[in-house]
Amino acid sequence: MVDLALTDFSERRSILSKIGDFNWGLLFLICLVASIGFAMLYSVADGNWDPWASRQMIRFALGIVVLFIVSLVDIRVWLGLAYPAFAMALLLLVAVEIAGEVGMGAQRWLSLGPINLQPSELMKIALVLALARYFHGLTVDEVSHPLRVIPPLAMIGLPVGLVLMQPDLGTGMLLLAGGGALVFLAGINWWYLIGSAAAGVAAIPIGWQFLQDYQRNRVLTFLNPERDPLGAGYHILQSKIAIGAGGVFGQGFMQGTQSHLDFLPEKQTDFIFTMLAEELGMVGAFGLLGLYAIILAIGVATALNARAHFSRLVAMGVCVTLFLYVFINAAMVMGLIPVVGVPMPLVSYGGTSMMTIMFGFGLLMSVHIHRDVDVPRRAGAFW
Numbered sequence: 001m002v003d004l005a006l007t008d009f010s011e012r013r014s015i016l017s018k019i020g021d022f023n024w025g026l027l028f029l030i031c032l033v034a035s036i037g038f039a040m041l042y043s044v045a046d047g048n049w050d051p052w053a054s055r056q057m058i059r060f061a062l063g064i065v066v067l068f069i070v071s072l073v074d075i076r077v078w079l080g081l082a083y084p085a086f087a088m089a090l091l092l093l094v095a096v097e098i099a100g101e102v103g104m105g106a107q108r109w110l111s112l113g114p115i116n117l118q119p120s121e122l123m124k125i126a127l128v129l130a131l132a133r134y135f136h137g138l139t140v141d142e143v144s145h146p147l148r149v150i151p152p153l154a155m156i157g158l159p160v161g162l163v164l165m166q167p168d169l170g171t172g173m174l175l176l177a178g179g180g181a182l183v184f185l186a187g188i189n190w191w192y193l194i195g196s197a198a199a200g201v202a203a204i205p206i207g208w209q210f211l212q213d214y215q216r217n218r219v220l221t222f223l224n225p226e227r228d229p230l231g232a233g234y235h236i237l238q239s240k241i242a243i244g245a246g247g248v249f250g251q252g253f254m255q256g257t258q259s260h261l262d263f264l265p266e267k268q269t270d271f272i273f274t275m276l277a278e279e280l281g282m283v284g285a286f287g288l289l290g291l292y293a294i295i296l297a298i299g300v301a302t303a304l305n306a307r308a309h310f311s312r313l314v315a316m317g318v319c320v321t322l323f324l325y326v327f328i329n330a331a332m333v334m335g336l337i338p339v340v341g342v343p344m345p346l347v348s349y350g351g352t353s354m355m356t357i358m359f360g361f362g363l364l365m366s367v368h369i370h371r372d373v374d375v376p377r378r379a380g381a382f383w
Contacts, residue, residue, distance in 0.1 A: 018072050021369045026298050027067075030346065030361060033291050034060045037347035040276050043254045044268045052268050052349045059351050063358030070362025075370040078363065079133050079310050086130035086155065092119035093162040118352040120171045123159045125360050127179055128317030130155055135186035136310035137377055144189035152183055170340025174324050181320045186313060219338050238263050239271055239333045242278040243285075250281030268349045270341060274333045288347070292326050302368045308375035315367040318360040325357075 038060075041053040096110055096119055110117045131152055135143060142148050156179035163172040184193060242258035245251060256278040258264045267275045277285040296319050303315035328342040343350050345357045 015072060018369050019068075022071070023298065023302070023365060023368050026295065026361075026365070026368075029291055029295050029298070030067075033288070033295070034346045036276070036288060036291075037272070037344075039253070040272050040279075040347060041268060041349055043256075043279065044259070044272070044275065046260065047254060056349055056354070059354045060346075060358075063354050066355060067358045067362040067365065070359055071365035071369060073366060075308065075311050075314070075366050075373055076375050078129060078314070078366065079136065079375060082126075082129035082133035086123075086126045089119055089123040089126035090159060090162075092117070093123060093159060095119070097162065097165060116351070120159075120163045120166070120168055120175075121352040121356040123163070123175060124171075124178065124321050125318075125356055125363070127155065127159060127175060128182065128314060128321060128360075129363075131179060131182045131186070132310050132313035132317055135182075135313060136308070136375065138186075139377075140187060143187045144192065149188065149192060152179070152186075155179070156183075168341060170328065170342040173340065174321070174328060174342060177324055178317070178321050182313060182317045185316050185320075235265055235271070235339055236333075236335050238265065239274045240335055242274045243334065246278040246281045246285075248282050250277070250279050250284055253279050255279060269343060270329065270339075270348065271333055272348050273330055273344045276347075277333075289326070289330065292322070292345075296323055299364055302364060302371070306367050306371045308373060309377075310375050311367045311371065311373070314363055318364045321360060322357070 038053050038057055041056055042049060045052055092110065099110070110119060134152055134155070138148060156176060160172050160175050160179075163175060180193070180196070238258060242256065242264050245258060246256070251257065254260070256264075256275055258278055259267050259275045264271055264274060264278075273285070273288075276288060280287075299315055299319035299322070303312045303319065306312045306315060322345060325342060325345040328337065328340065329344045329348070331337045332339055332342065343353050346354070
């Protein structure tokens with residue numbers, strides 16, 4: 001195995017040169033969104049940095065380091081590491097089933113000393129890398145060949161199945177939707193997608209039998225939140241009340257009644273967007289969503305400007321993952337979809353999700369820095 005970075009001297013660039021080519025505007029927006037998260041976590045703790053805001057700031061600082069390191073690595077190296085990363089994430093998911101920590105009714109974490117690792121979060125980026133590498137090696141005609149469709153379906157199906165066994169319906173939905181979107185962007189025939197969607201709809205009655213009781217309650221509560229206002233429907237009803245109380249301009253920073261009187265549950269994690277809407281109103285909520293929209297626009301532009309197919313797919317995969325994070329969380333707290341455990345990126349409190357998102361931004365930045373790098377279609381050409 002020959003490292004391309006050592007053989008292709010003509011395309012090597014100094015670290016300073018790469019840093020100079022950073023998209024500093026994107027980095028500023030990332031920091032701005034994270035700062036909003038710090039402020040909301042400060043408010044959650046009633047004007048204290050501990051226990052959430054201070055820890056989140058440390059994690060974000062480490063995430064910035066991760067972003068810089070990932071972005072400086074040649075995009076072709078990430079292509080070479082795509083399958084090993086996917087295999088490692090898959091093994092960690094299997095390890096969760098064997099020796100995972102149970103919390104809040106689900107077995108999702110691995111305890112590594114002082115660190116609790118959630119492998120399903122890592123799989124979101126590993127899946128993007130693996131699918132991008134697979135489709136990078138195919139021609140346009142090969143993408144829709146029946147035999148060529150099987151490997152990407154297995155890449156998506158295996159982790160989704162393991163995540164649903166934890167059980168974690170929200171992350172499973174995100175992996176399925178993200179993987180499906182990347183397959184679509186790779187150019188697969190529309191009939192495969194239509195057939196898959198039809199099969200998915202037809203399988204709903206069967207899948208209903210395999211849902212946990214609390215997951216069924218979430219779906220039923222989504223259809224009728226008032227059926228159990230003090231039980232299964234409590235979260236979403238309180239979330240809607242808080243959003244409505246915020247109005248256009250909000251009740252003021254640290255002045256939210258539903259959140260600070262502890263009516264709003266999980267306000268530092270899954271329902272932090274609700275707290276923001278209550279305190280800063282519709283203006284603050286749409287402001288945050290607007291920042292995400294600008295970041296996504298920059299990400300799509302980065303993908304379109306990349307020369308290599310692998311780079312384009314990686315950038316679009318990161319954008320799709322970010323969009324799904326934001327869409328699912330925002331739709332959940334507004335009662336548009338059932339309640340699932342998907343955080344608001346860079347804003348919700350959480351370690352593994354923060355590092356996963358920052359790693360993804362690092363890949364996006366790597367695509368930007370190495371946008372003119374040509375990557376051979378066949379991996380054997382450089383590994």
